[in-house]
Amino acid sequence: MxxxxxxxxxxxxxxxxxxxxxxxxxxxxxxxxxxxxxxxxxxxxxxxxxxxxxxxxxxxxxxxxxxxxxxxxxxxxxxxxxxxxxxxxxxxxxxxxxxxxxxxxxxxxxxxxxxxxxxxxxxxxxxxxxxxxxxEALTEFDTLVPGRFQSMRGGTRVTYTERLSEDRSELGGVFISEQQLASDGKEPRAIALLVAEKGRQEIQADGSRYLILENGYRYDGNPGEADYRAIQYDRYGVLLPKPEVGAEVGExxxxxxxxxxxxxxxxxxxxxxxxxxxxxxxxxxxxxxxxxxxxxxxxxxxxxxxxxxxxxxxxxxxxxxxxxxxxxxxxxxxxxxxxxxxxxxxxxxxxxxxxxxxxxxxxxxxxxxxxxxxx
Structure with a gap:
């Protein structure tokens, strides 16, 4: 023993x-x-x-x-x-x-x-x-972290916010960069930049969510080219994509x-x-x-x-x-x-x-x- x-x-x-x-x-x-x-x-x-x-x-x-x-x-x-x-x-x-x-x-x-x-x-x-x-019920707005650039949609969209309220309802100092793809869906065609003083989330009747930006600018153009378009806006809506989380295991x-x-x-x-x-x-x-x-x-x-x-x-x-x-x-x-x-x-x-x-x-x-x- x-x-x-x-x-x-x-x-x-x-x-x-x-x-x-x-x-x-x-x-x-x-x-x-x-x-x-x-x-x-x-x-x-x-x-x-x-x-x-x-x-x-x-x-x-x-x-x-x-x-x-x-x-x-x-x-x-x-x-x-x-x-x-x-x-x-x-x-x-x-x-x-x-x-x-x-x-x-x-x-x-x-x-x-x-x-x-x-x-x-x-x-x-x-x-x-x-x-x-x-x-999948979360949106980009729900996963934002202040002071950090966050990539979405396979890197074609980058979002940044300088400030975020405790209840996650108000943003301050917003920056969004989004690549617009060509018709074949592969090569990037142009880049759209959005900057705004503040933003908030708005839920539509169909359940889709938008980020409503206020007092900002939108810039559209091709990288490396001087030809671009600038638009000033008082209120602008951006559709929030849902995070794409892959399945961890099978059913x-x-x-x-x-x-x-x-x-x-x-x-x-x-x-x-x-x-x-x-x-x-x-x-x-x-x-x-x-x-x-x-x-x-x-x-x-x-x-x-x-x-x-x-x-x-x-x-x-x-x-x-x-x-x-x-x-x-x-x-x-x-x-x-x-x-x-x-x-x-x-x-x-x-x-x-x-x-x-x-x-x-x-x-x-x-x-x-x-x-x-x-x-």
Missing amino acids: IVFRYLSREVLVTLSAVSAVLLVIIMSGRFIKYLAQAAQGLLDPGVLLMIMGFRMPGFLQLILPLGLFLGILLAYGRLYLESEMSVLSAAGMSPQRLLAYTLAPALLVALLVAWLSLLLAPQGVARVEQILNSQ REALPTAALLDSDDLRHRAELQWRLSIPLLVFVVTVLAVPLARVNPRQGRFLKLLPAILLYMAYLALLIAMRGQLEKGRLPPALGLWWVHGLFLAIGLVLLYWEPLRLKWAARRVGKEALHGPA
Whole structure:
């Protein structure tokens, strides 16, 4: 029991450290993407933390299996390097018993991943979709930030305001630049500049929103040419475009697991098998990691780390590829993704039993040579 607690603690501590680092890296990259959209006026800055929070279960369900895989490799690799595993082996710790001990913390991780994959991640995706859909009701006026140039419509429109009232109803010191495209819709034809002392939002009966500018000028002309037109106005209306926020995920990822169970759609079956595959992935990578963590103290603990990561990437890539084939109907649902797990489970069992069998055969050969002499 003492050995079991010791091994479990080593694996879980290393798993936590590796998973935390991976989570920070992934969430930082995704947060930068959302932050860039907020800077362009595509997202309300106030919803960024909510989006990240709802997306976290989806990140964790893929990070935890990888964290467990690397945790076993690093933790057991250190034990082999410091000859602790040699001592345990001399005390009767077989590879099969080591695997059995390792499957206990793996079971905890698998239960957590199953909870994330089957319940929390779909709920989080659904909430993210609701937030992104709510952004479609916003206009450029709602996402303006004072003192910042904000790009809209793929960069063809830039808006700036010097001041903005607390209730976001009045603007001061407004500047708008908009490229007018040619008839083919590709090449810019001219640029229209609007400047005004102040502005306010006005909602029409059909729901369209306009920015009403007061006391300003409009300049129309081609870049690099002196021929331009200037118009002074007392009141001018500008149609406010809606932020174009792309869909974060597909509709299937947001469906509850119970809805997938009752569906006969191939895409829904593929999504269901994918959600079930992630907890199963935890057990298979545990069987793979235990023999791969076995290293010679003279070779160092990182010798097998790169081949092990490549094997894990091949496993995950094959699952994703077969998921696509299942969605397209090129793979029978009964076969689905299960054969991929069976293949890598067989690889793990071969790796687990190969080294003890090789050592046993070598010992027999040495014994025969000592008894009968070399052939």
